[in-house]
Amino acid sequence: MLDIPSHVRVHVDPLIAAQNDMGVCDAIERNAPGGKPADMSAPNVPKVAGIDPVVPPPAQTPAPAGAVIQDRLAGWVSDLTTLHELTERLVSTRALDEALHAVVRAGATLVGARRGLVVLEPADGLGPTSTVGLGLAHAELGHIETVPRRAYGAASEGAREDAAPGPDLFVSSPDLFREEDLDPLHREVATRLGYAACYALPLTGPSGTFGSAVWLYDEPAEPVERRRHLAGLYLRYAAEHLARLVELERAHARVATLTEELLPSRLPRVSGVQMAVRHRTGPLGGGDWYDALPLPEGALGLVVGSVTGTGPGATAAMGRLRASLRAYAVIEGEDPVAVLSDLELLMRLTEPARSATALLAYCEPAKRKIVLSGAGHCPPLIVGERRTEYAETTLSAPLGMLSCWEAPSVDISPEPGETVLLYTEGLLRRTGDPMDRAFARLHAAAAGVPKAVREDPGAIADHILRTVLPDGLDAVESAADIVLLAARFS
Incomplete structure (x- = not known):
């Protein structure tokens, strides 16, 4: 043991061993001197992550014990600072892939x-x-x-x-x-x-x-x-x-798988109409759904809807409502108002704590005729060479909000080659804009569809999503689901 003043007397060898065995935090706490000796005020070259300075110090006589201790403490502080910065960067990551990149970069530095x-x-x-x-x-x-x-x-x-x-x-x-x-x-x-x-x-x-x-x-x-x-x-x-x-990624995958299993595995083939759909489940799982149902006499039922709430409960409620609406549509699909009225009655009896929006379109492709009825849902968007406009629908409350729901239907007649877009509110919310600006952004995206892809409903849907959400479906911090259903009439 060195003969140094008692107020800085430290066992140097155990200090070095403690650094290697117990970790920097415990070593500093256990071996830090009680006071600050006068010879610890000399400046030292900083160290980063335990890396020795690039320029070595000049050869000199052995430094006093206090300087040795100061140098080691400065190195420990530098190490702790580096670890703190790297862990702060890591904890700020939200996605698994982003965190993996942060880990490999930080490890390479260390x-x-x-x-x-x-x-x-x-x-x-x-x-x-x-x-x-x-x-x-x-x-x-x-x-x-x-x-x-x-x-x-x-x-x-x-x-x-x-x-x-x-x-x-x-x-x-x-x-x-x-x-x-x-x-x-x-x-x-x-x-x-x-x-x-x-x-x-x-x-x-x-x-x-x-x-x-x-x-x-x-x-x-x-x-x-x-x-x-x-x-x-x-x-x-x-x-x-x-x-x-x-674990979070696994939970999201389970929710997405459950949602996909409750939705149509494929769209039906109906003469006179081409269809494509783009669907993305939010990170928490939600209640947005779509359906395309072949009906008697060559008719087609198109549905988009959304159940309030997120998580498995909303997903399960969505599955129940979708199955019920399919049954009602087969029975009286030519009257969308009657179908939604029956669905509203069912909700009041079986889902009293929830509400839902829905838009049902009874399509006759041979006549290019669509009968629409909506319950608190966004209006469809008609995209063609000569027009891009929202179809006027009657204002009505969502299902489950009123003791008795009923709203008149609306007839629209798409021209040959025009595409009707049905979507959920989640697409608008993912933009992060107020609703009026989100509607305007969607309209501008549809109006800007290149002529070369207007005959492909899938390409139209992809172009609109890229334009409305240029950063990608997963880049926006939003729990909302996305549904975009495109039907092109020939």
Whole structure:
């Protein structure tokens, strides 16, 4: 033990060991001196993530113990700052793919690598599975995925389910081409992609290991113990965050699958009309639905509707209403008002806590005649070469809002080649604009459909979605479902 003043007396060797064994936070708390000695005020070159400065300090006599302690404390503070910044970036991610990219970038910074990848592969086989890379093209990722997992992912295969990423679970290959037992396929891929070393850590969550992170070095190299420790701390937190996003992704997939099963598996073929539909379930699951029902004498029933609320309850209510409306439409489909009146009575008796909007169109393609009846729903949009306009429908309350619902129907006659668009309010809400501006945006998108695609209802629907939602269906923070049903009359 050094002979230094009692107010800064610290056991240096145990301090160094504590840094490696207990983590930076515990080491600082347990070994920090009680006061600030006078010789700790000298400036020091800052360190980032435990990386030594680029320019080494000039050779000099051994520094006083206080300066050594100050230098180590400054390094710990720098490490903590770096970890805080990286975890803050990670926690701000909402989507699984975005979080995976954040993890591979942060890990490359901590271990000093230029390229890397994260493989998401839950052991239970329930998905989702994904591979994202840093500095690797899509074809290069494909080559790496051909390498057996044991070559660089043994950390994940041998990890205990109750263990967190740490120095005892990493897999390091500091010089691949000097390893006698290197997998031949791994050697071939490493030669083709030009990396000479790799370092891997497992992704271990509460339910076990569900993937691994791998970083690649262009030259033979291996991260020092300090960097391995920082990467282990970061991966421990990142694995918990990714595990939560995996469970959320699975829940969204279950809701989407349930919704799709309650909707038509395909649209019917009816002479004189071409149809296409675009549907997207919100992240929480909702009650928007559509239907296309062949009716007697070559008629066709088109329906779009929305049940209030989100989640499995709204999805189940949507399924019940859709099945009931199909039955009523078969019985009296030529009278949409009667169909919606029956549906409203059913809702008051069986779904008293809910309301719904609906638009039913009884179509006779041979006559190009449509009889519309709506209950609190958005008006259809007619798109043709000579006009793009909203069809005038009567104002009415949603189903379940009044003790007795009834509203007159409206007749429209589309011209040959015109397309009638039926949609739900979710499409307008996803724009983020007030409703009047959202209606105007939808109208402008329909009016701008290129002539080359006006004969294809699917292409028309895709063009409108790209124009109304230029950032994509999933880019907008909204829980609303989307339904867009296009029917082109020949």
